[in-house]
Amino acid sequence: MTLDDLALGWREALLGVVALLVLYVGVVVVRLRRLRAPDPVPSPEAPAAAVPAPSGEQLAAAYVEPPFPWNEPPDTPGDDSRLAALDGEVLALRNELSALRGELASLREELRDEVARVNERVQAAQHVAPIYGDAMQMALAGHDAATIAERCGVARAEAELVVALIRNRDGSDDGDDAGSMMKER
Incomplete structure (x- = not known):
């Protein structure tokens, strides 16, 4: 047996890659089904086999839109005080800048x-x-x-x-x- 007997051609390599992709897609589909279907919680009185599968409406009700709008930033208390402090700081810097401009003008003269x-x-x-x-x-x-x-x-x-x-x-x-x-x- 030589190494030439064990060598794979491009056809075999292509078939191997396709097989790996099919396997990967299968794993992803199984994981997605687990995420979508909630695990039914059996009641203590009913046996596990008697629990019916949830319907589409029940699944939709399980995924209710949260009351918080995720596309907007939350209102945090204290924003007004921070803004007021920043406004005061900007005003102080503007006053200082105008004083420096006056000094610069006098130095120029x-x-x-x-x-x-x-x-x-x-x-x-x-x-x-x-x-x-x-x-x-x-x-x-x-x-x-x-x-x-x-x-x-x-x-x-x-x-x-x-x-x-x-x-x-x-x-x-x-x-x-x-x-x-x-x-x-």
């Missing part, structure tokens, strides 16, 4: 004012003679007169004049500029 001031400084620095442009920018950055004179190649007195002009324009003149200039010399 402050930023615009600051940009305008910086633009004025830049324009003022551009109107200065080209030789003093770097000195003006360094003075705006807060460098002292000695550093400006050294890096820009101007006289120290000119650098002190540029620093004094910037301080006077910004309104930070303390009246000590002349005294500080005298001490440095």
Whole structure:
């Protein structure tokens, strides 16, 4: 006996699959009949063989539609309180959002004012003679007169004049500029 003798062809495999499907359908039909037919409860007086099979009307009565509508969600108590709490929370968030929008608008205005001031400084620095442009920018950055004179190649007195002009324009003149200039010399 060889393996070729035991080999199955496609016809035998197809017949086996059909037989398995018929068996499966038979099992499913038997299970469905068990689900549909309720088990009759015999009364203690009557013997088990004397119980009649239920009729179609009796089966229909056994499967009465439940009073609860299954296609709608149940009404749960407390939904109103949850909705009211959520509405209050949404209202609080809206108020907070409007307050944040107001703060953002005020910050935008402050930023615009600051940009305008910086633009004025830049324009003022551009109107200065080209030789003093770097000195003006360094003075705006807060460098002292000695550093400006050294890096820009101007006289120290000119650098002190540029620093004094910037301080006077910004309104930070303390009246000590002349005294500080005298001490440095």
